[in-house]
Amino acid sequence: MSAAERPFAKLLVLDLDETLIHARDRDEPPLPWPAQRQVARYHVHLRPGVREFMSSALQRFVGVGIWTSASTEYATAMLDRLVDRRRLRFIFARDRCTQVWDAEREQTYWRKDIAELHGFGFGPGSILVVDDKPKGLECSHANLIPVRPFEGDPEDLELPMLRRYLEQLGPLDDVRQADKRRWREQFEDEDFDLDVS
Numbered sequence: 245m246s247a248a249e250r251p252f253a254k255l256l257v258l259d260l261d262e263t264l265i266h267a268r269d270r271d272e273p274p275l276p277w278p279a280q281r282q283v284a285r286y287h288v289h290l291r292p293g294v295r296e297f298m299s300s301a302l303q304r305f306v307g308v309g310i311w312t313s314a315s316t317e318y319a320t321a322m323l324d325r326l327v328d329r330r331r332l333r334f335i336f337a338r339d340r341c342t343q344v345w346d347a348e349r350e351q352t353y354w355r356k357d358i359a360e361l362h363g364f365g366f367g368p369g370s371i372l373v374v375d376d377k378p379k380g381l382e383c384s385h386a387n388l389i390p391v392r393p394f395e396g397d398p399e400d401l402e403l404p405m406l407r408r409y410l411e412q413l414g415p416l417d418d419v420r421q422a423d424k425r426r427w428r429e430q431f432e433d434e435d436f437d438l439d440v441s
């Protein structure tokens with residue numbers, strides 16, 4: 245295996261809702277286009293390229309995990325057929341998040357503290373977290389790659405772009421050194437083909 249093919253010695257942590265999928269309760273008004281799946285009481289829209297993204301993530305990173313503020317049962321059902329779950333390091337759910345009161349917005353939110361990941365043997369400079377809700381990562385913002393929330397748009401190109409960006413972050417000694425807030429801008433004028441894996 246050449247150096248270029250060797251997986252990055254980093255832990256890639258992926259949020260689920262609005263990062264990889266968009267699940268709408270069947271009581272919510274449906275989108276104008278059909279969902280790809282029905283899971284329990286949800287119509288599930290898959291973020292374009294999500295399966296290719298997951299299989300490439302598992303090839304390119306030594307560790308890949310899922311961290312959602314939903315329940316374990318929900319996450320497990322949603323991940324079915326998106327990824328071979330046995331290859332994930334973990335599926336973390338709500339019990340690994342802390343509920344925090346946001347006084348400004350007068351509502352609660354779920355905080356993910358990367359100290360929870362301590363047991364997997366990756367230092368804080370080797371952990372990347374992909375999430376559509378930056379506030380939840382306020383304790384670990386230098387580890388965060390913020391993504392646009394996916395709400396079912398079939399033209400969404402976030403995952404193919406992210407895949408390209410991860411190739412830049414993977415080789416860094418300390419991923420916290422890269423300013424990731426405007427990562428998408430460098431790819432916005434490029435063409436991405438969703439059919440190419």
Ligand SMILES: [Mg+2]
Nearest residue numbers: 259261262376
């Ligand atoms: Mg989310």
